Amino acid sequence: MINRILKFSLIFVLLILLQVLVFDNIRFGGYINPYIYVMFILLLPVEIPSWLLLLISFATGAVMDIFCGSPGMHASATVLAGFVRPYALRIISPRDGYEPGADPSMFIYGLRWFLIYTSFIILIHHTALFYLEVFRFTDFFSTMLRVIMSSVFSIIFIILLEYIRKGK
């Protein structure tokens, strides 16, 4: 148990640092800004109680908000992601259910499963985040374009990071 808490704390710190130091400085073509810190929410154990998941999501978003200087923006998007995660897991659950104590990992349930799972949550998170950031509907379609482009890159980077994580 302690081991697991330590492991996830380490992942948390690494992902936040990676986001703040590397990915926040990326801007391809003026549209794409990947947010890979959501991966932390994706990786938490399947059996985690929902209330704890929500609180962790809020804390993760709040930490990002402190670094970005945008009170409440990341927090609300990440809480939404944490809220839909149990439903996402239920909808795409494998035929014989989840193994007790398993992490939602690409190497247990396969690339296709992980891709659907990640895309679902990332799209919801990014949609909430980008529209909250603009906070108006005047540039509806250009914001939508940014959501889609950034989501694609976030998903690619998260899958790459998942490979790296397993490689260690």
Add this chain to the structure above:
Amino acid sequence: MRNLLNFLAKYNNLIIFLILEGISFYLLTTGNTYHNTQIVKEVKGLTSGIDVRITNARNYFHLRDINQALSYENSSLKNNIFLLRTRENLQFIPVSDTNYKQQYQFTSAEVINNSVTRQKNFFTLNKGSRQGMAIDMAVSSDAGVAGVIVGCSRNYSIAMSLLNLDFKVSARLKSNGYFGSLGWDGKEYKYAVLSEIPQHVTFGIGDTVETTGYSAIFPEGIMIGTVSGFEKSGGDFYKIRVLLKTDFKKLHFVSVIGNMKKKEQLELEKQFQ
């Protein structure tokens, strides 16, 4: 009572979710004015230490560019000094004259945290109220307009970048003096949009766009950028695309500009509104 408890037990996730979203939205809506949130100021003090380290490391890679820009600016300033000195000698202007009053004061500061990737970008400066920074002071890079200070703690201040949907500055075409309002459209970090220029005005691609000084924040004639394209927008106005002179991705050293006569101007304007 029992029903209530059952209800709470059944929907506890939804309730926690709604409470947390409520907190976030409260922060989001009250925090939009940004400088009013005491929390952000307090917390910014905590992360500023980290920001400084990151910037120190990053600046090291840009030393060549920074040096070049500084030496360029130095030489142009030396030219100005030389011009002023010769003129003074010729005309015998006494500096102790009571009519001679400096209006703008420049202070240099370093950008320790910056972003261009968001829709509402802010950057942090390494000087605060202790070093004489105050809200509504203008910030310019050595190339041109960069932003406006919106919040100060003791040793740090936060400036709203020109790359912020809420940023508006009064700007004019240098060639003919027609002025309009300049803002960012949230698309590319290299371009801003100058609107409210009437369609009978003639200008060309490459014309300089500069500040007007009407707002009592920016001094008159600070470079913003050059015209790179235009289209007719509804009504009788042009929508002019302006290539920004300041490269916001390389923002390192800036000057903060304080207007010493601002209070006087605003008080006078207030009487007639």
